[in-house]
Structure formats: structure tokens, C-alpha cells
Amino acid sequence: xxxQIYLLTAVTAGRRRHFExxxxxxxxxxxxxxxxxWPRATLLAWVLMPDHLHVLVQSDxxxxxxxxxxxxxxxxxxxxxxxxxPAQVWQPGFHDHALRNDESVWAAARYLVANPLRAGLVACxxxxxxxxxxxLDDAPVGAASVGAASVGAASVGAAxxxxxxx
Numbered sequence: 001x002x003x004q005i006y007l008l009t010a011v012t013a014g015r016r017r018h019f020e021x022x023x024x025x026x027x028x029x030x031x032x033x034x035x036x037x038w039p040r041a042t043l044l045a046w047v048l049m050p051d052h053l054h055v056l057v058q059s060d061x062x063x064x065x066x067x068x069x070x071x072x073x074x075x076x077x078x079x080x081x082x083x084x085x086p087a088q089v090w091q092p093g094f095h096d097h098a099l100r101n102d103e104s105v106w107a108a109a110r111y112l113v114a115n116p117l118r119a120g121l122v123a124c125x126x127x128x129x130x131x132x133x134x135x136l137d138d139a140p141v142g143a144a145s146v147g148a149a150s151v152g153a154a155s156v157g158a159a160x161x162x163x164x165x166x
Contacts (some may be wrong), residue, residue, distance in 0.1 A: 012051045024083050
């Protein structure tokens with residue numbers, strides 16, 4: 001269905017914490033956010049946790065979401081292997097949840113990007129370097145950005161508060 005939004009989750013093989021390694025996570029984040037990972041879907045938000053990945057994507061309705069996620073997982077695996085991690089990266093398959101009309105995309109994005117906070121990895125969501133969302137483009141001037149272009153960037157706590165925490 002064109003325009004359908006999905007919350008997708010992929011888990012690492014054996015729940016191995018590949019992405020605790022900063023450089024492995026950087027390679028994975030770059031692969032996840034490059035255009036070839038999602039040519040038939042729009043990546044709205046994502047968070048790369050030590051042992052899993054959450055993405056919020058909007059399908060164009062032409063390509064099955066399973067193909068889109070399979071491509072993204074393959075690109076991430078290749079990048080992780082090039083960065084020096086030889087082990088299998090992903091469990092087979094992934095979990096998908098198609099948002100219903102009554103579900104808020106913003107609520108799903110807030111849930112997704114707050115994952116590191118709920119997991120106790122950081123005290124402030126903006127302190128976690130491996131996430132991004134399209135709505136940060138609406139951040140106040142001067143707010144730092146995060147994501148593949150600036151993995152490890154300064155805290156975006158102020159921008160996040162202005163956009164997500166209401």
C-alpha cells in the first residue's frame with residue numbers, strides 16, 4: 001500500500017552486541033542511511049541498539065517491505081564485515097508492525113528514538129549517537145544533528161525537547 005508506515009525491528013544473531021563497538025556501529029549507521037538501502041521506501045527514523053535495529057519507514061507501495069528490509073540488512077552486514085567483524089550479523093527475518101490510521105507516527109518515532117534511554121544506555125536521548133529522524137530538520141537553529149553524517153555528534157537534547165517531548 002503506497003504511503004504505509006512500518007515500524008521494523010531486526011535482531012542480531014544470538015543477540016550478539018555487535019554495535020557496542022563504536023566503529024562497527026558507525027559503519028552500520030552509514031550503510032543504513034545511504035540511499036541505496038531504501039530506494040523504494042523513505043527512512044523516517046532509526047535507532048541502532050547494541051543488539052538490534054529499529055526503523056520507521058514509509059513504503060512507496062511498489063516494493064514489498066521485506067525486500068527493503070532485506071536489502072538494508074545485507075548492506076549493513078557487508079559494512080560490518082568490512083569494518084572487521086567476521087561473525088554473522090542478523091537473525092533471519094524481522095518483526096514488522098504496520099501503523100494503523102489511528103496510530104501516531106510521531107508517537108512511534110518518539111518510542112523508537114527513546115529506546116537507548118529506556119535501556120539505560122544514556123541519561124538523555126540526544127547523548128546516544130546512533131539514531132536519527134527526518135523531523136530533526138525542523139530543529140531549532142543551532143541544534144546539533146545526529147545520524148550517519150555526524151555519528152558521535154554533540155547532544156541534541158534541546159532539539160529533541162523542542163520536537164518530541166511535549
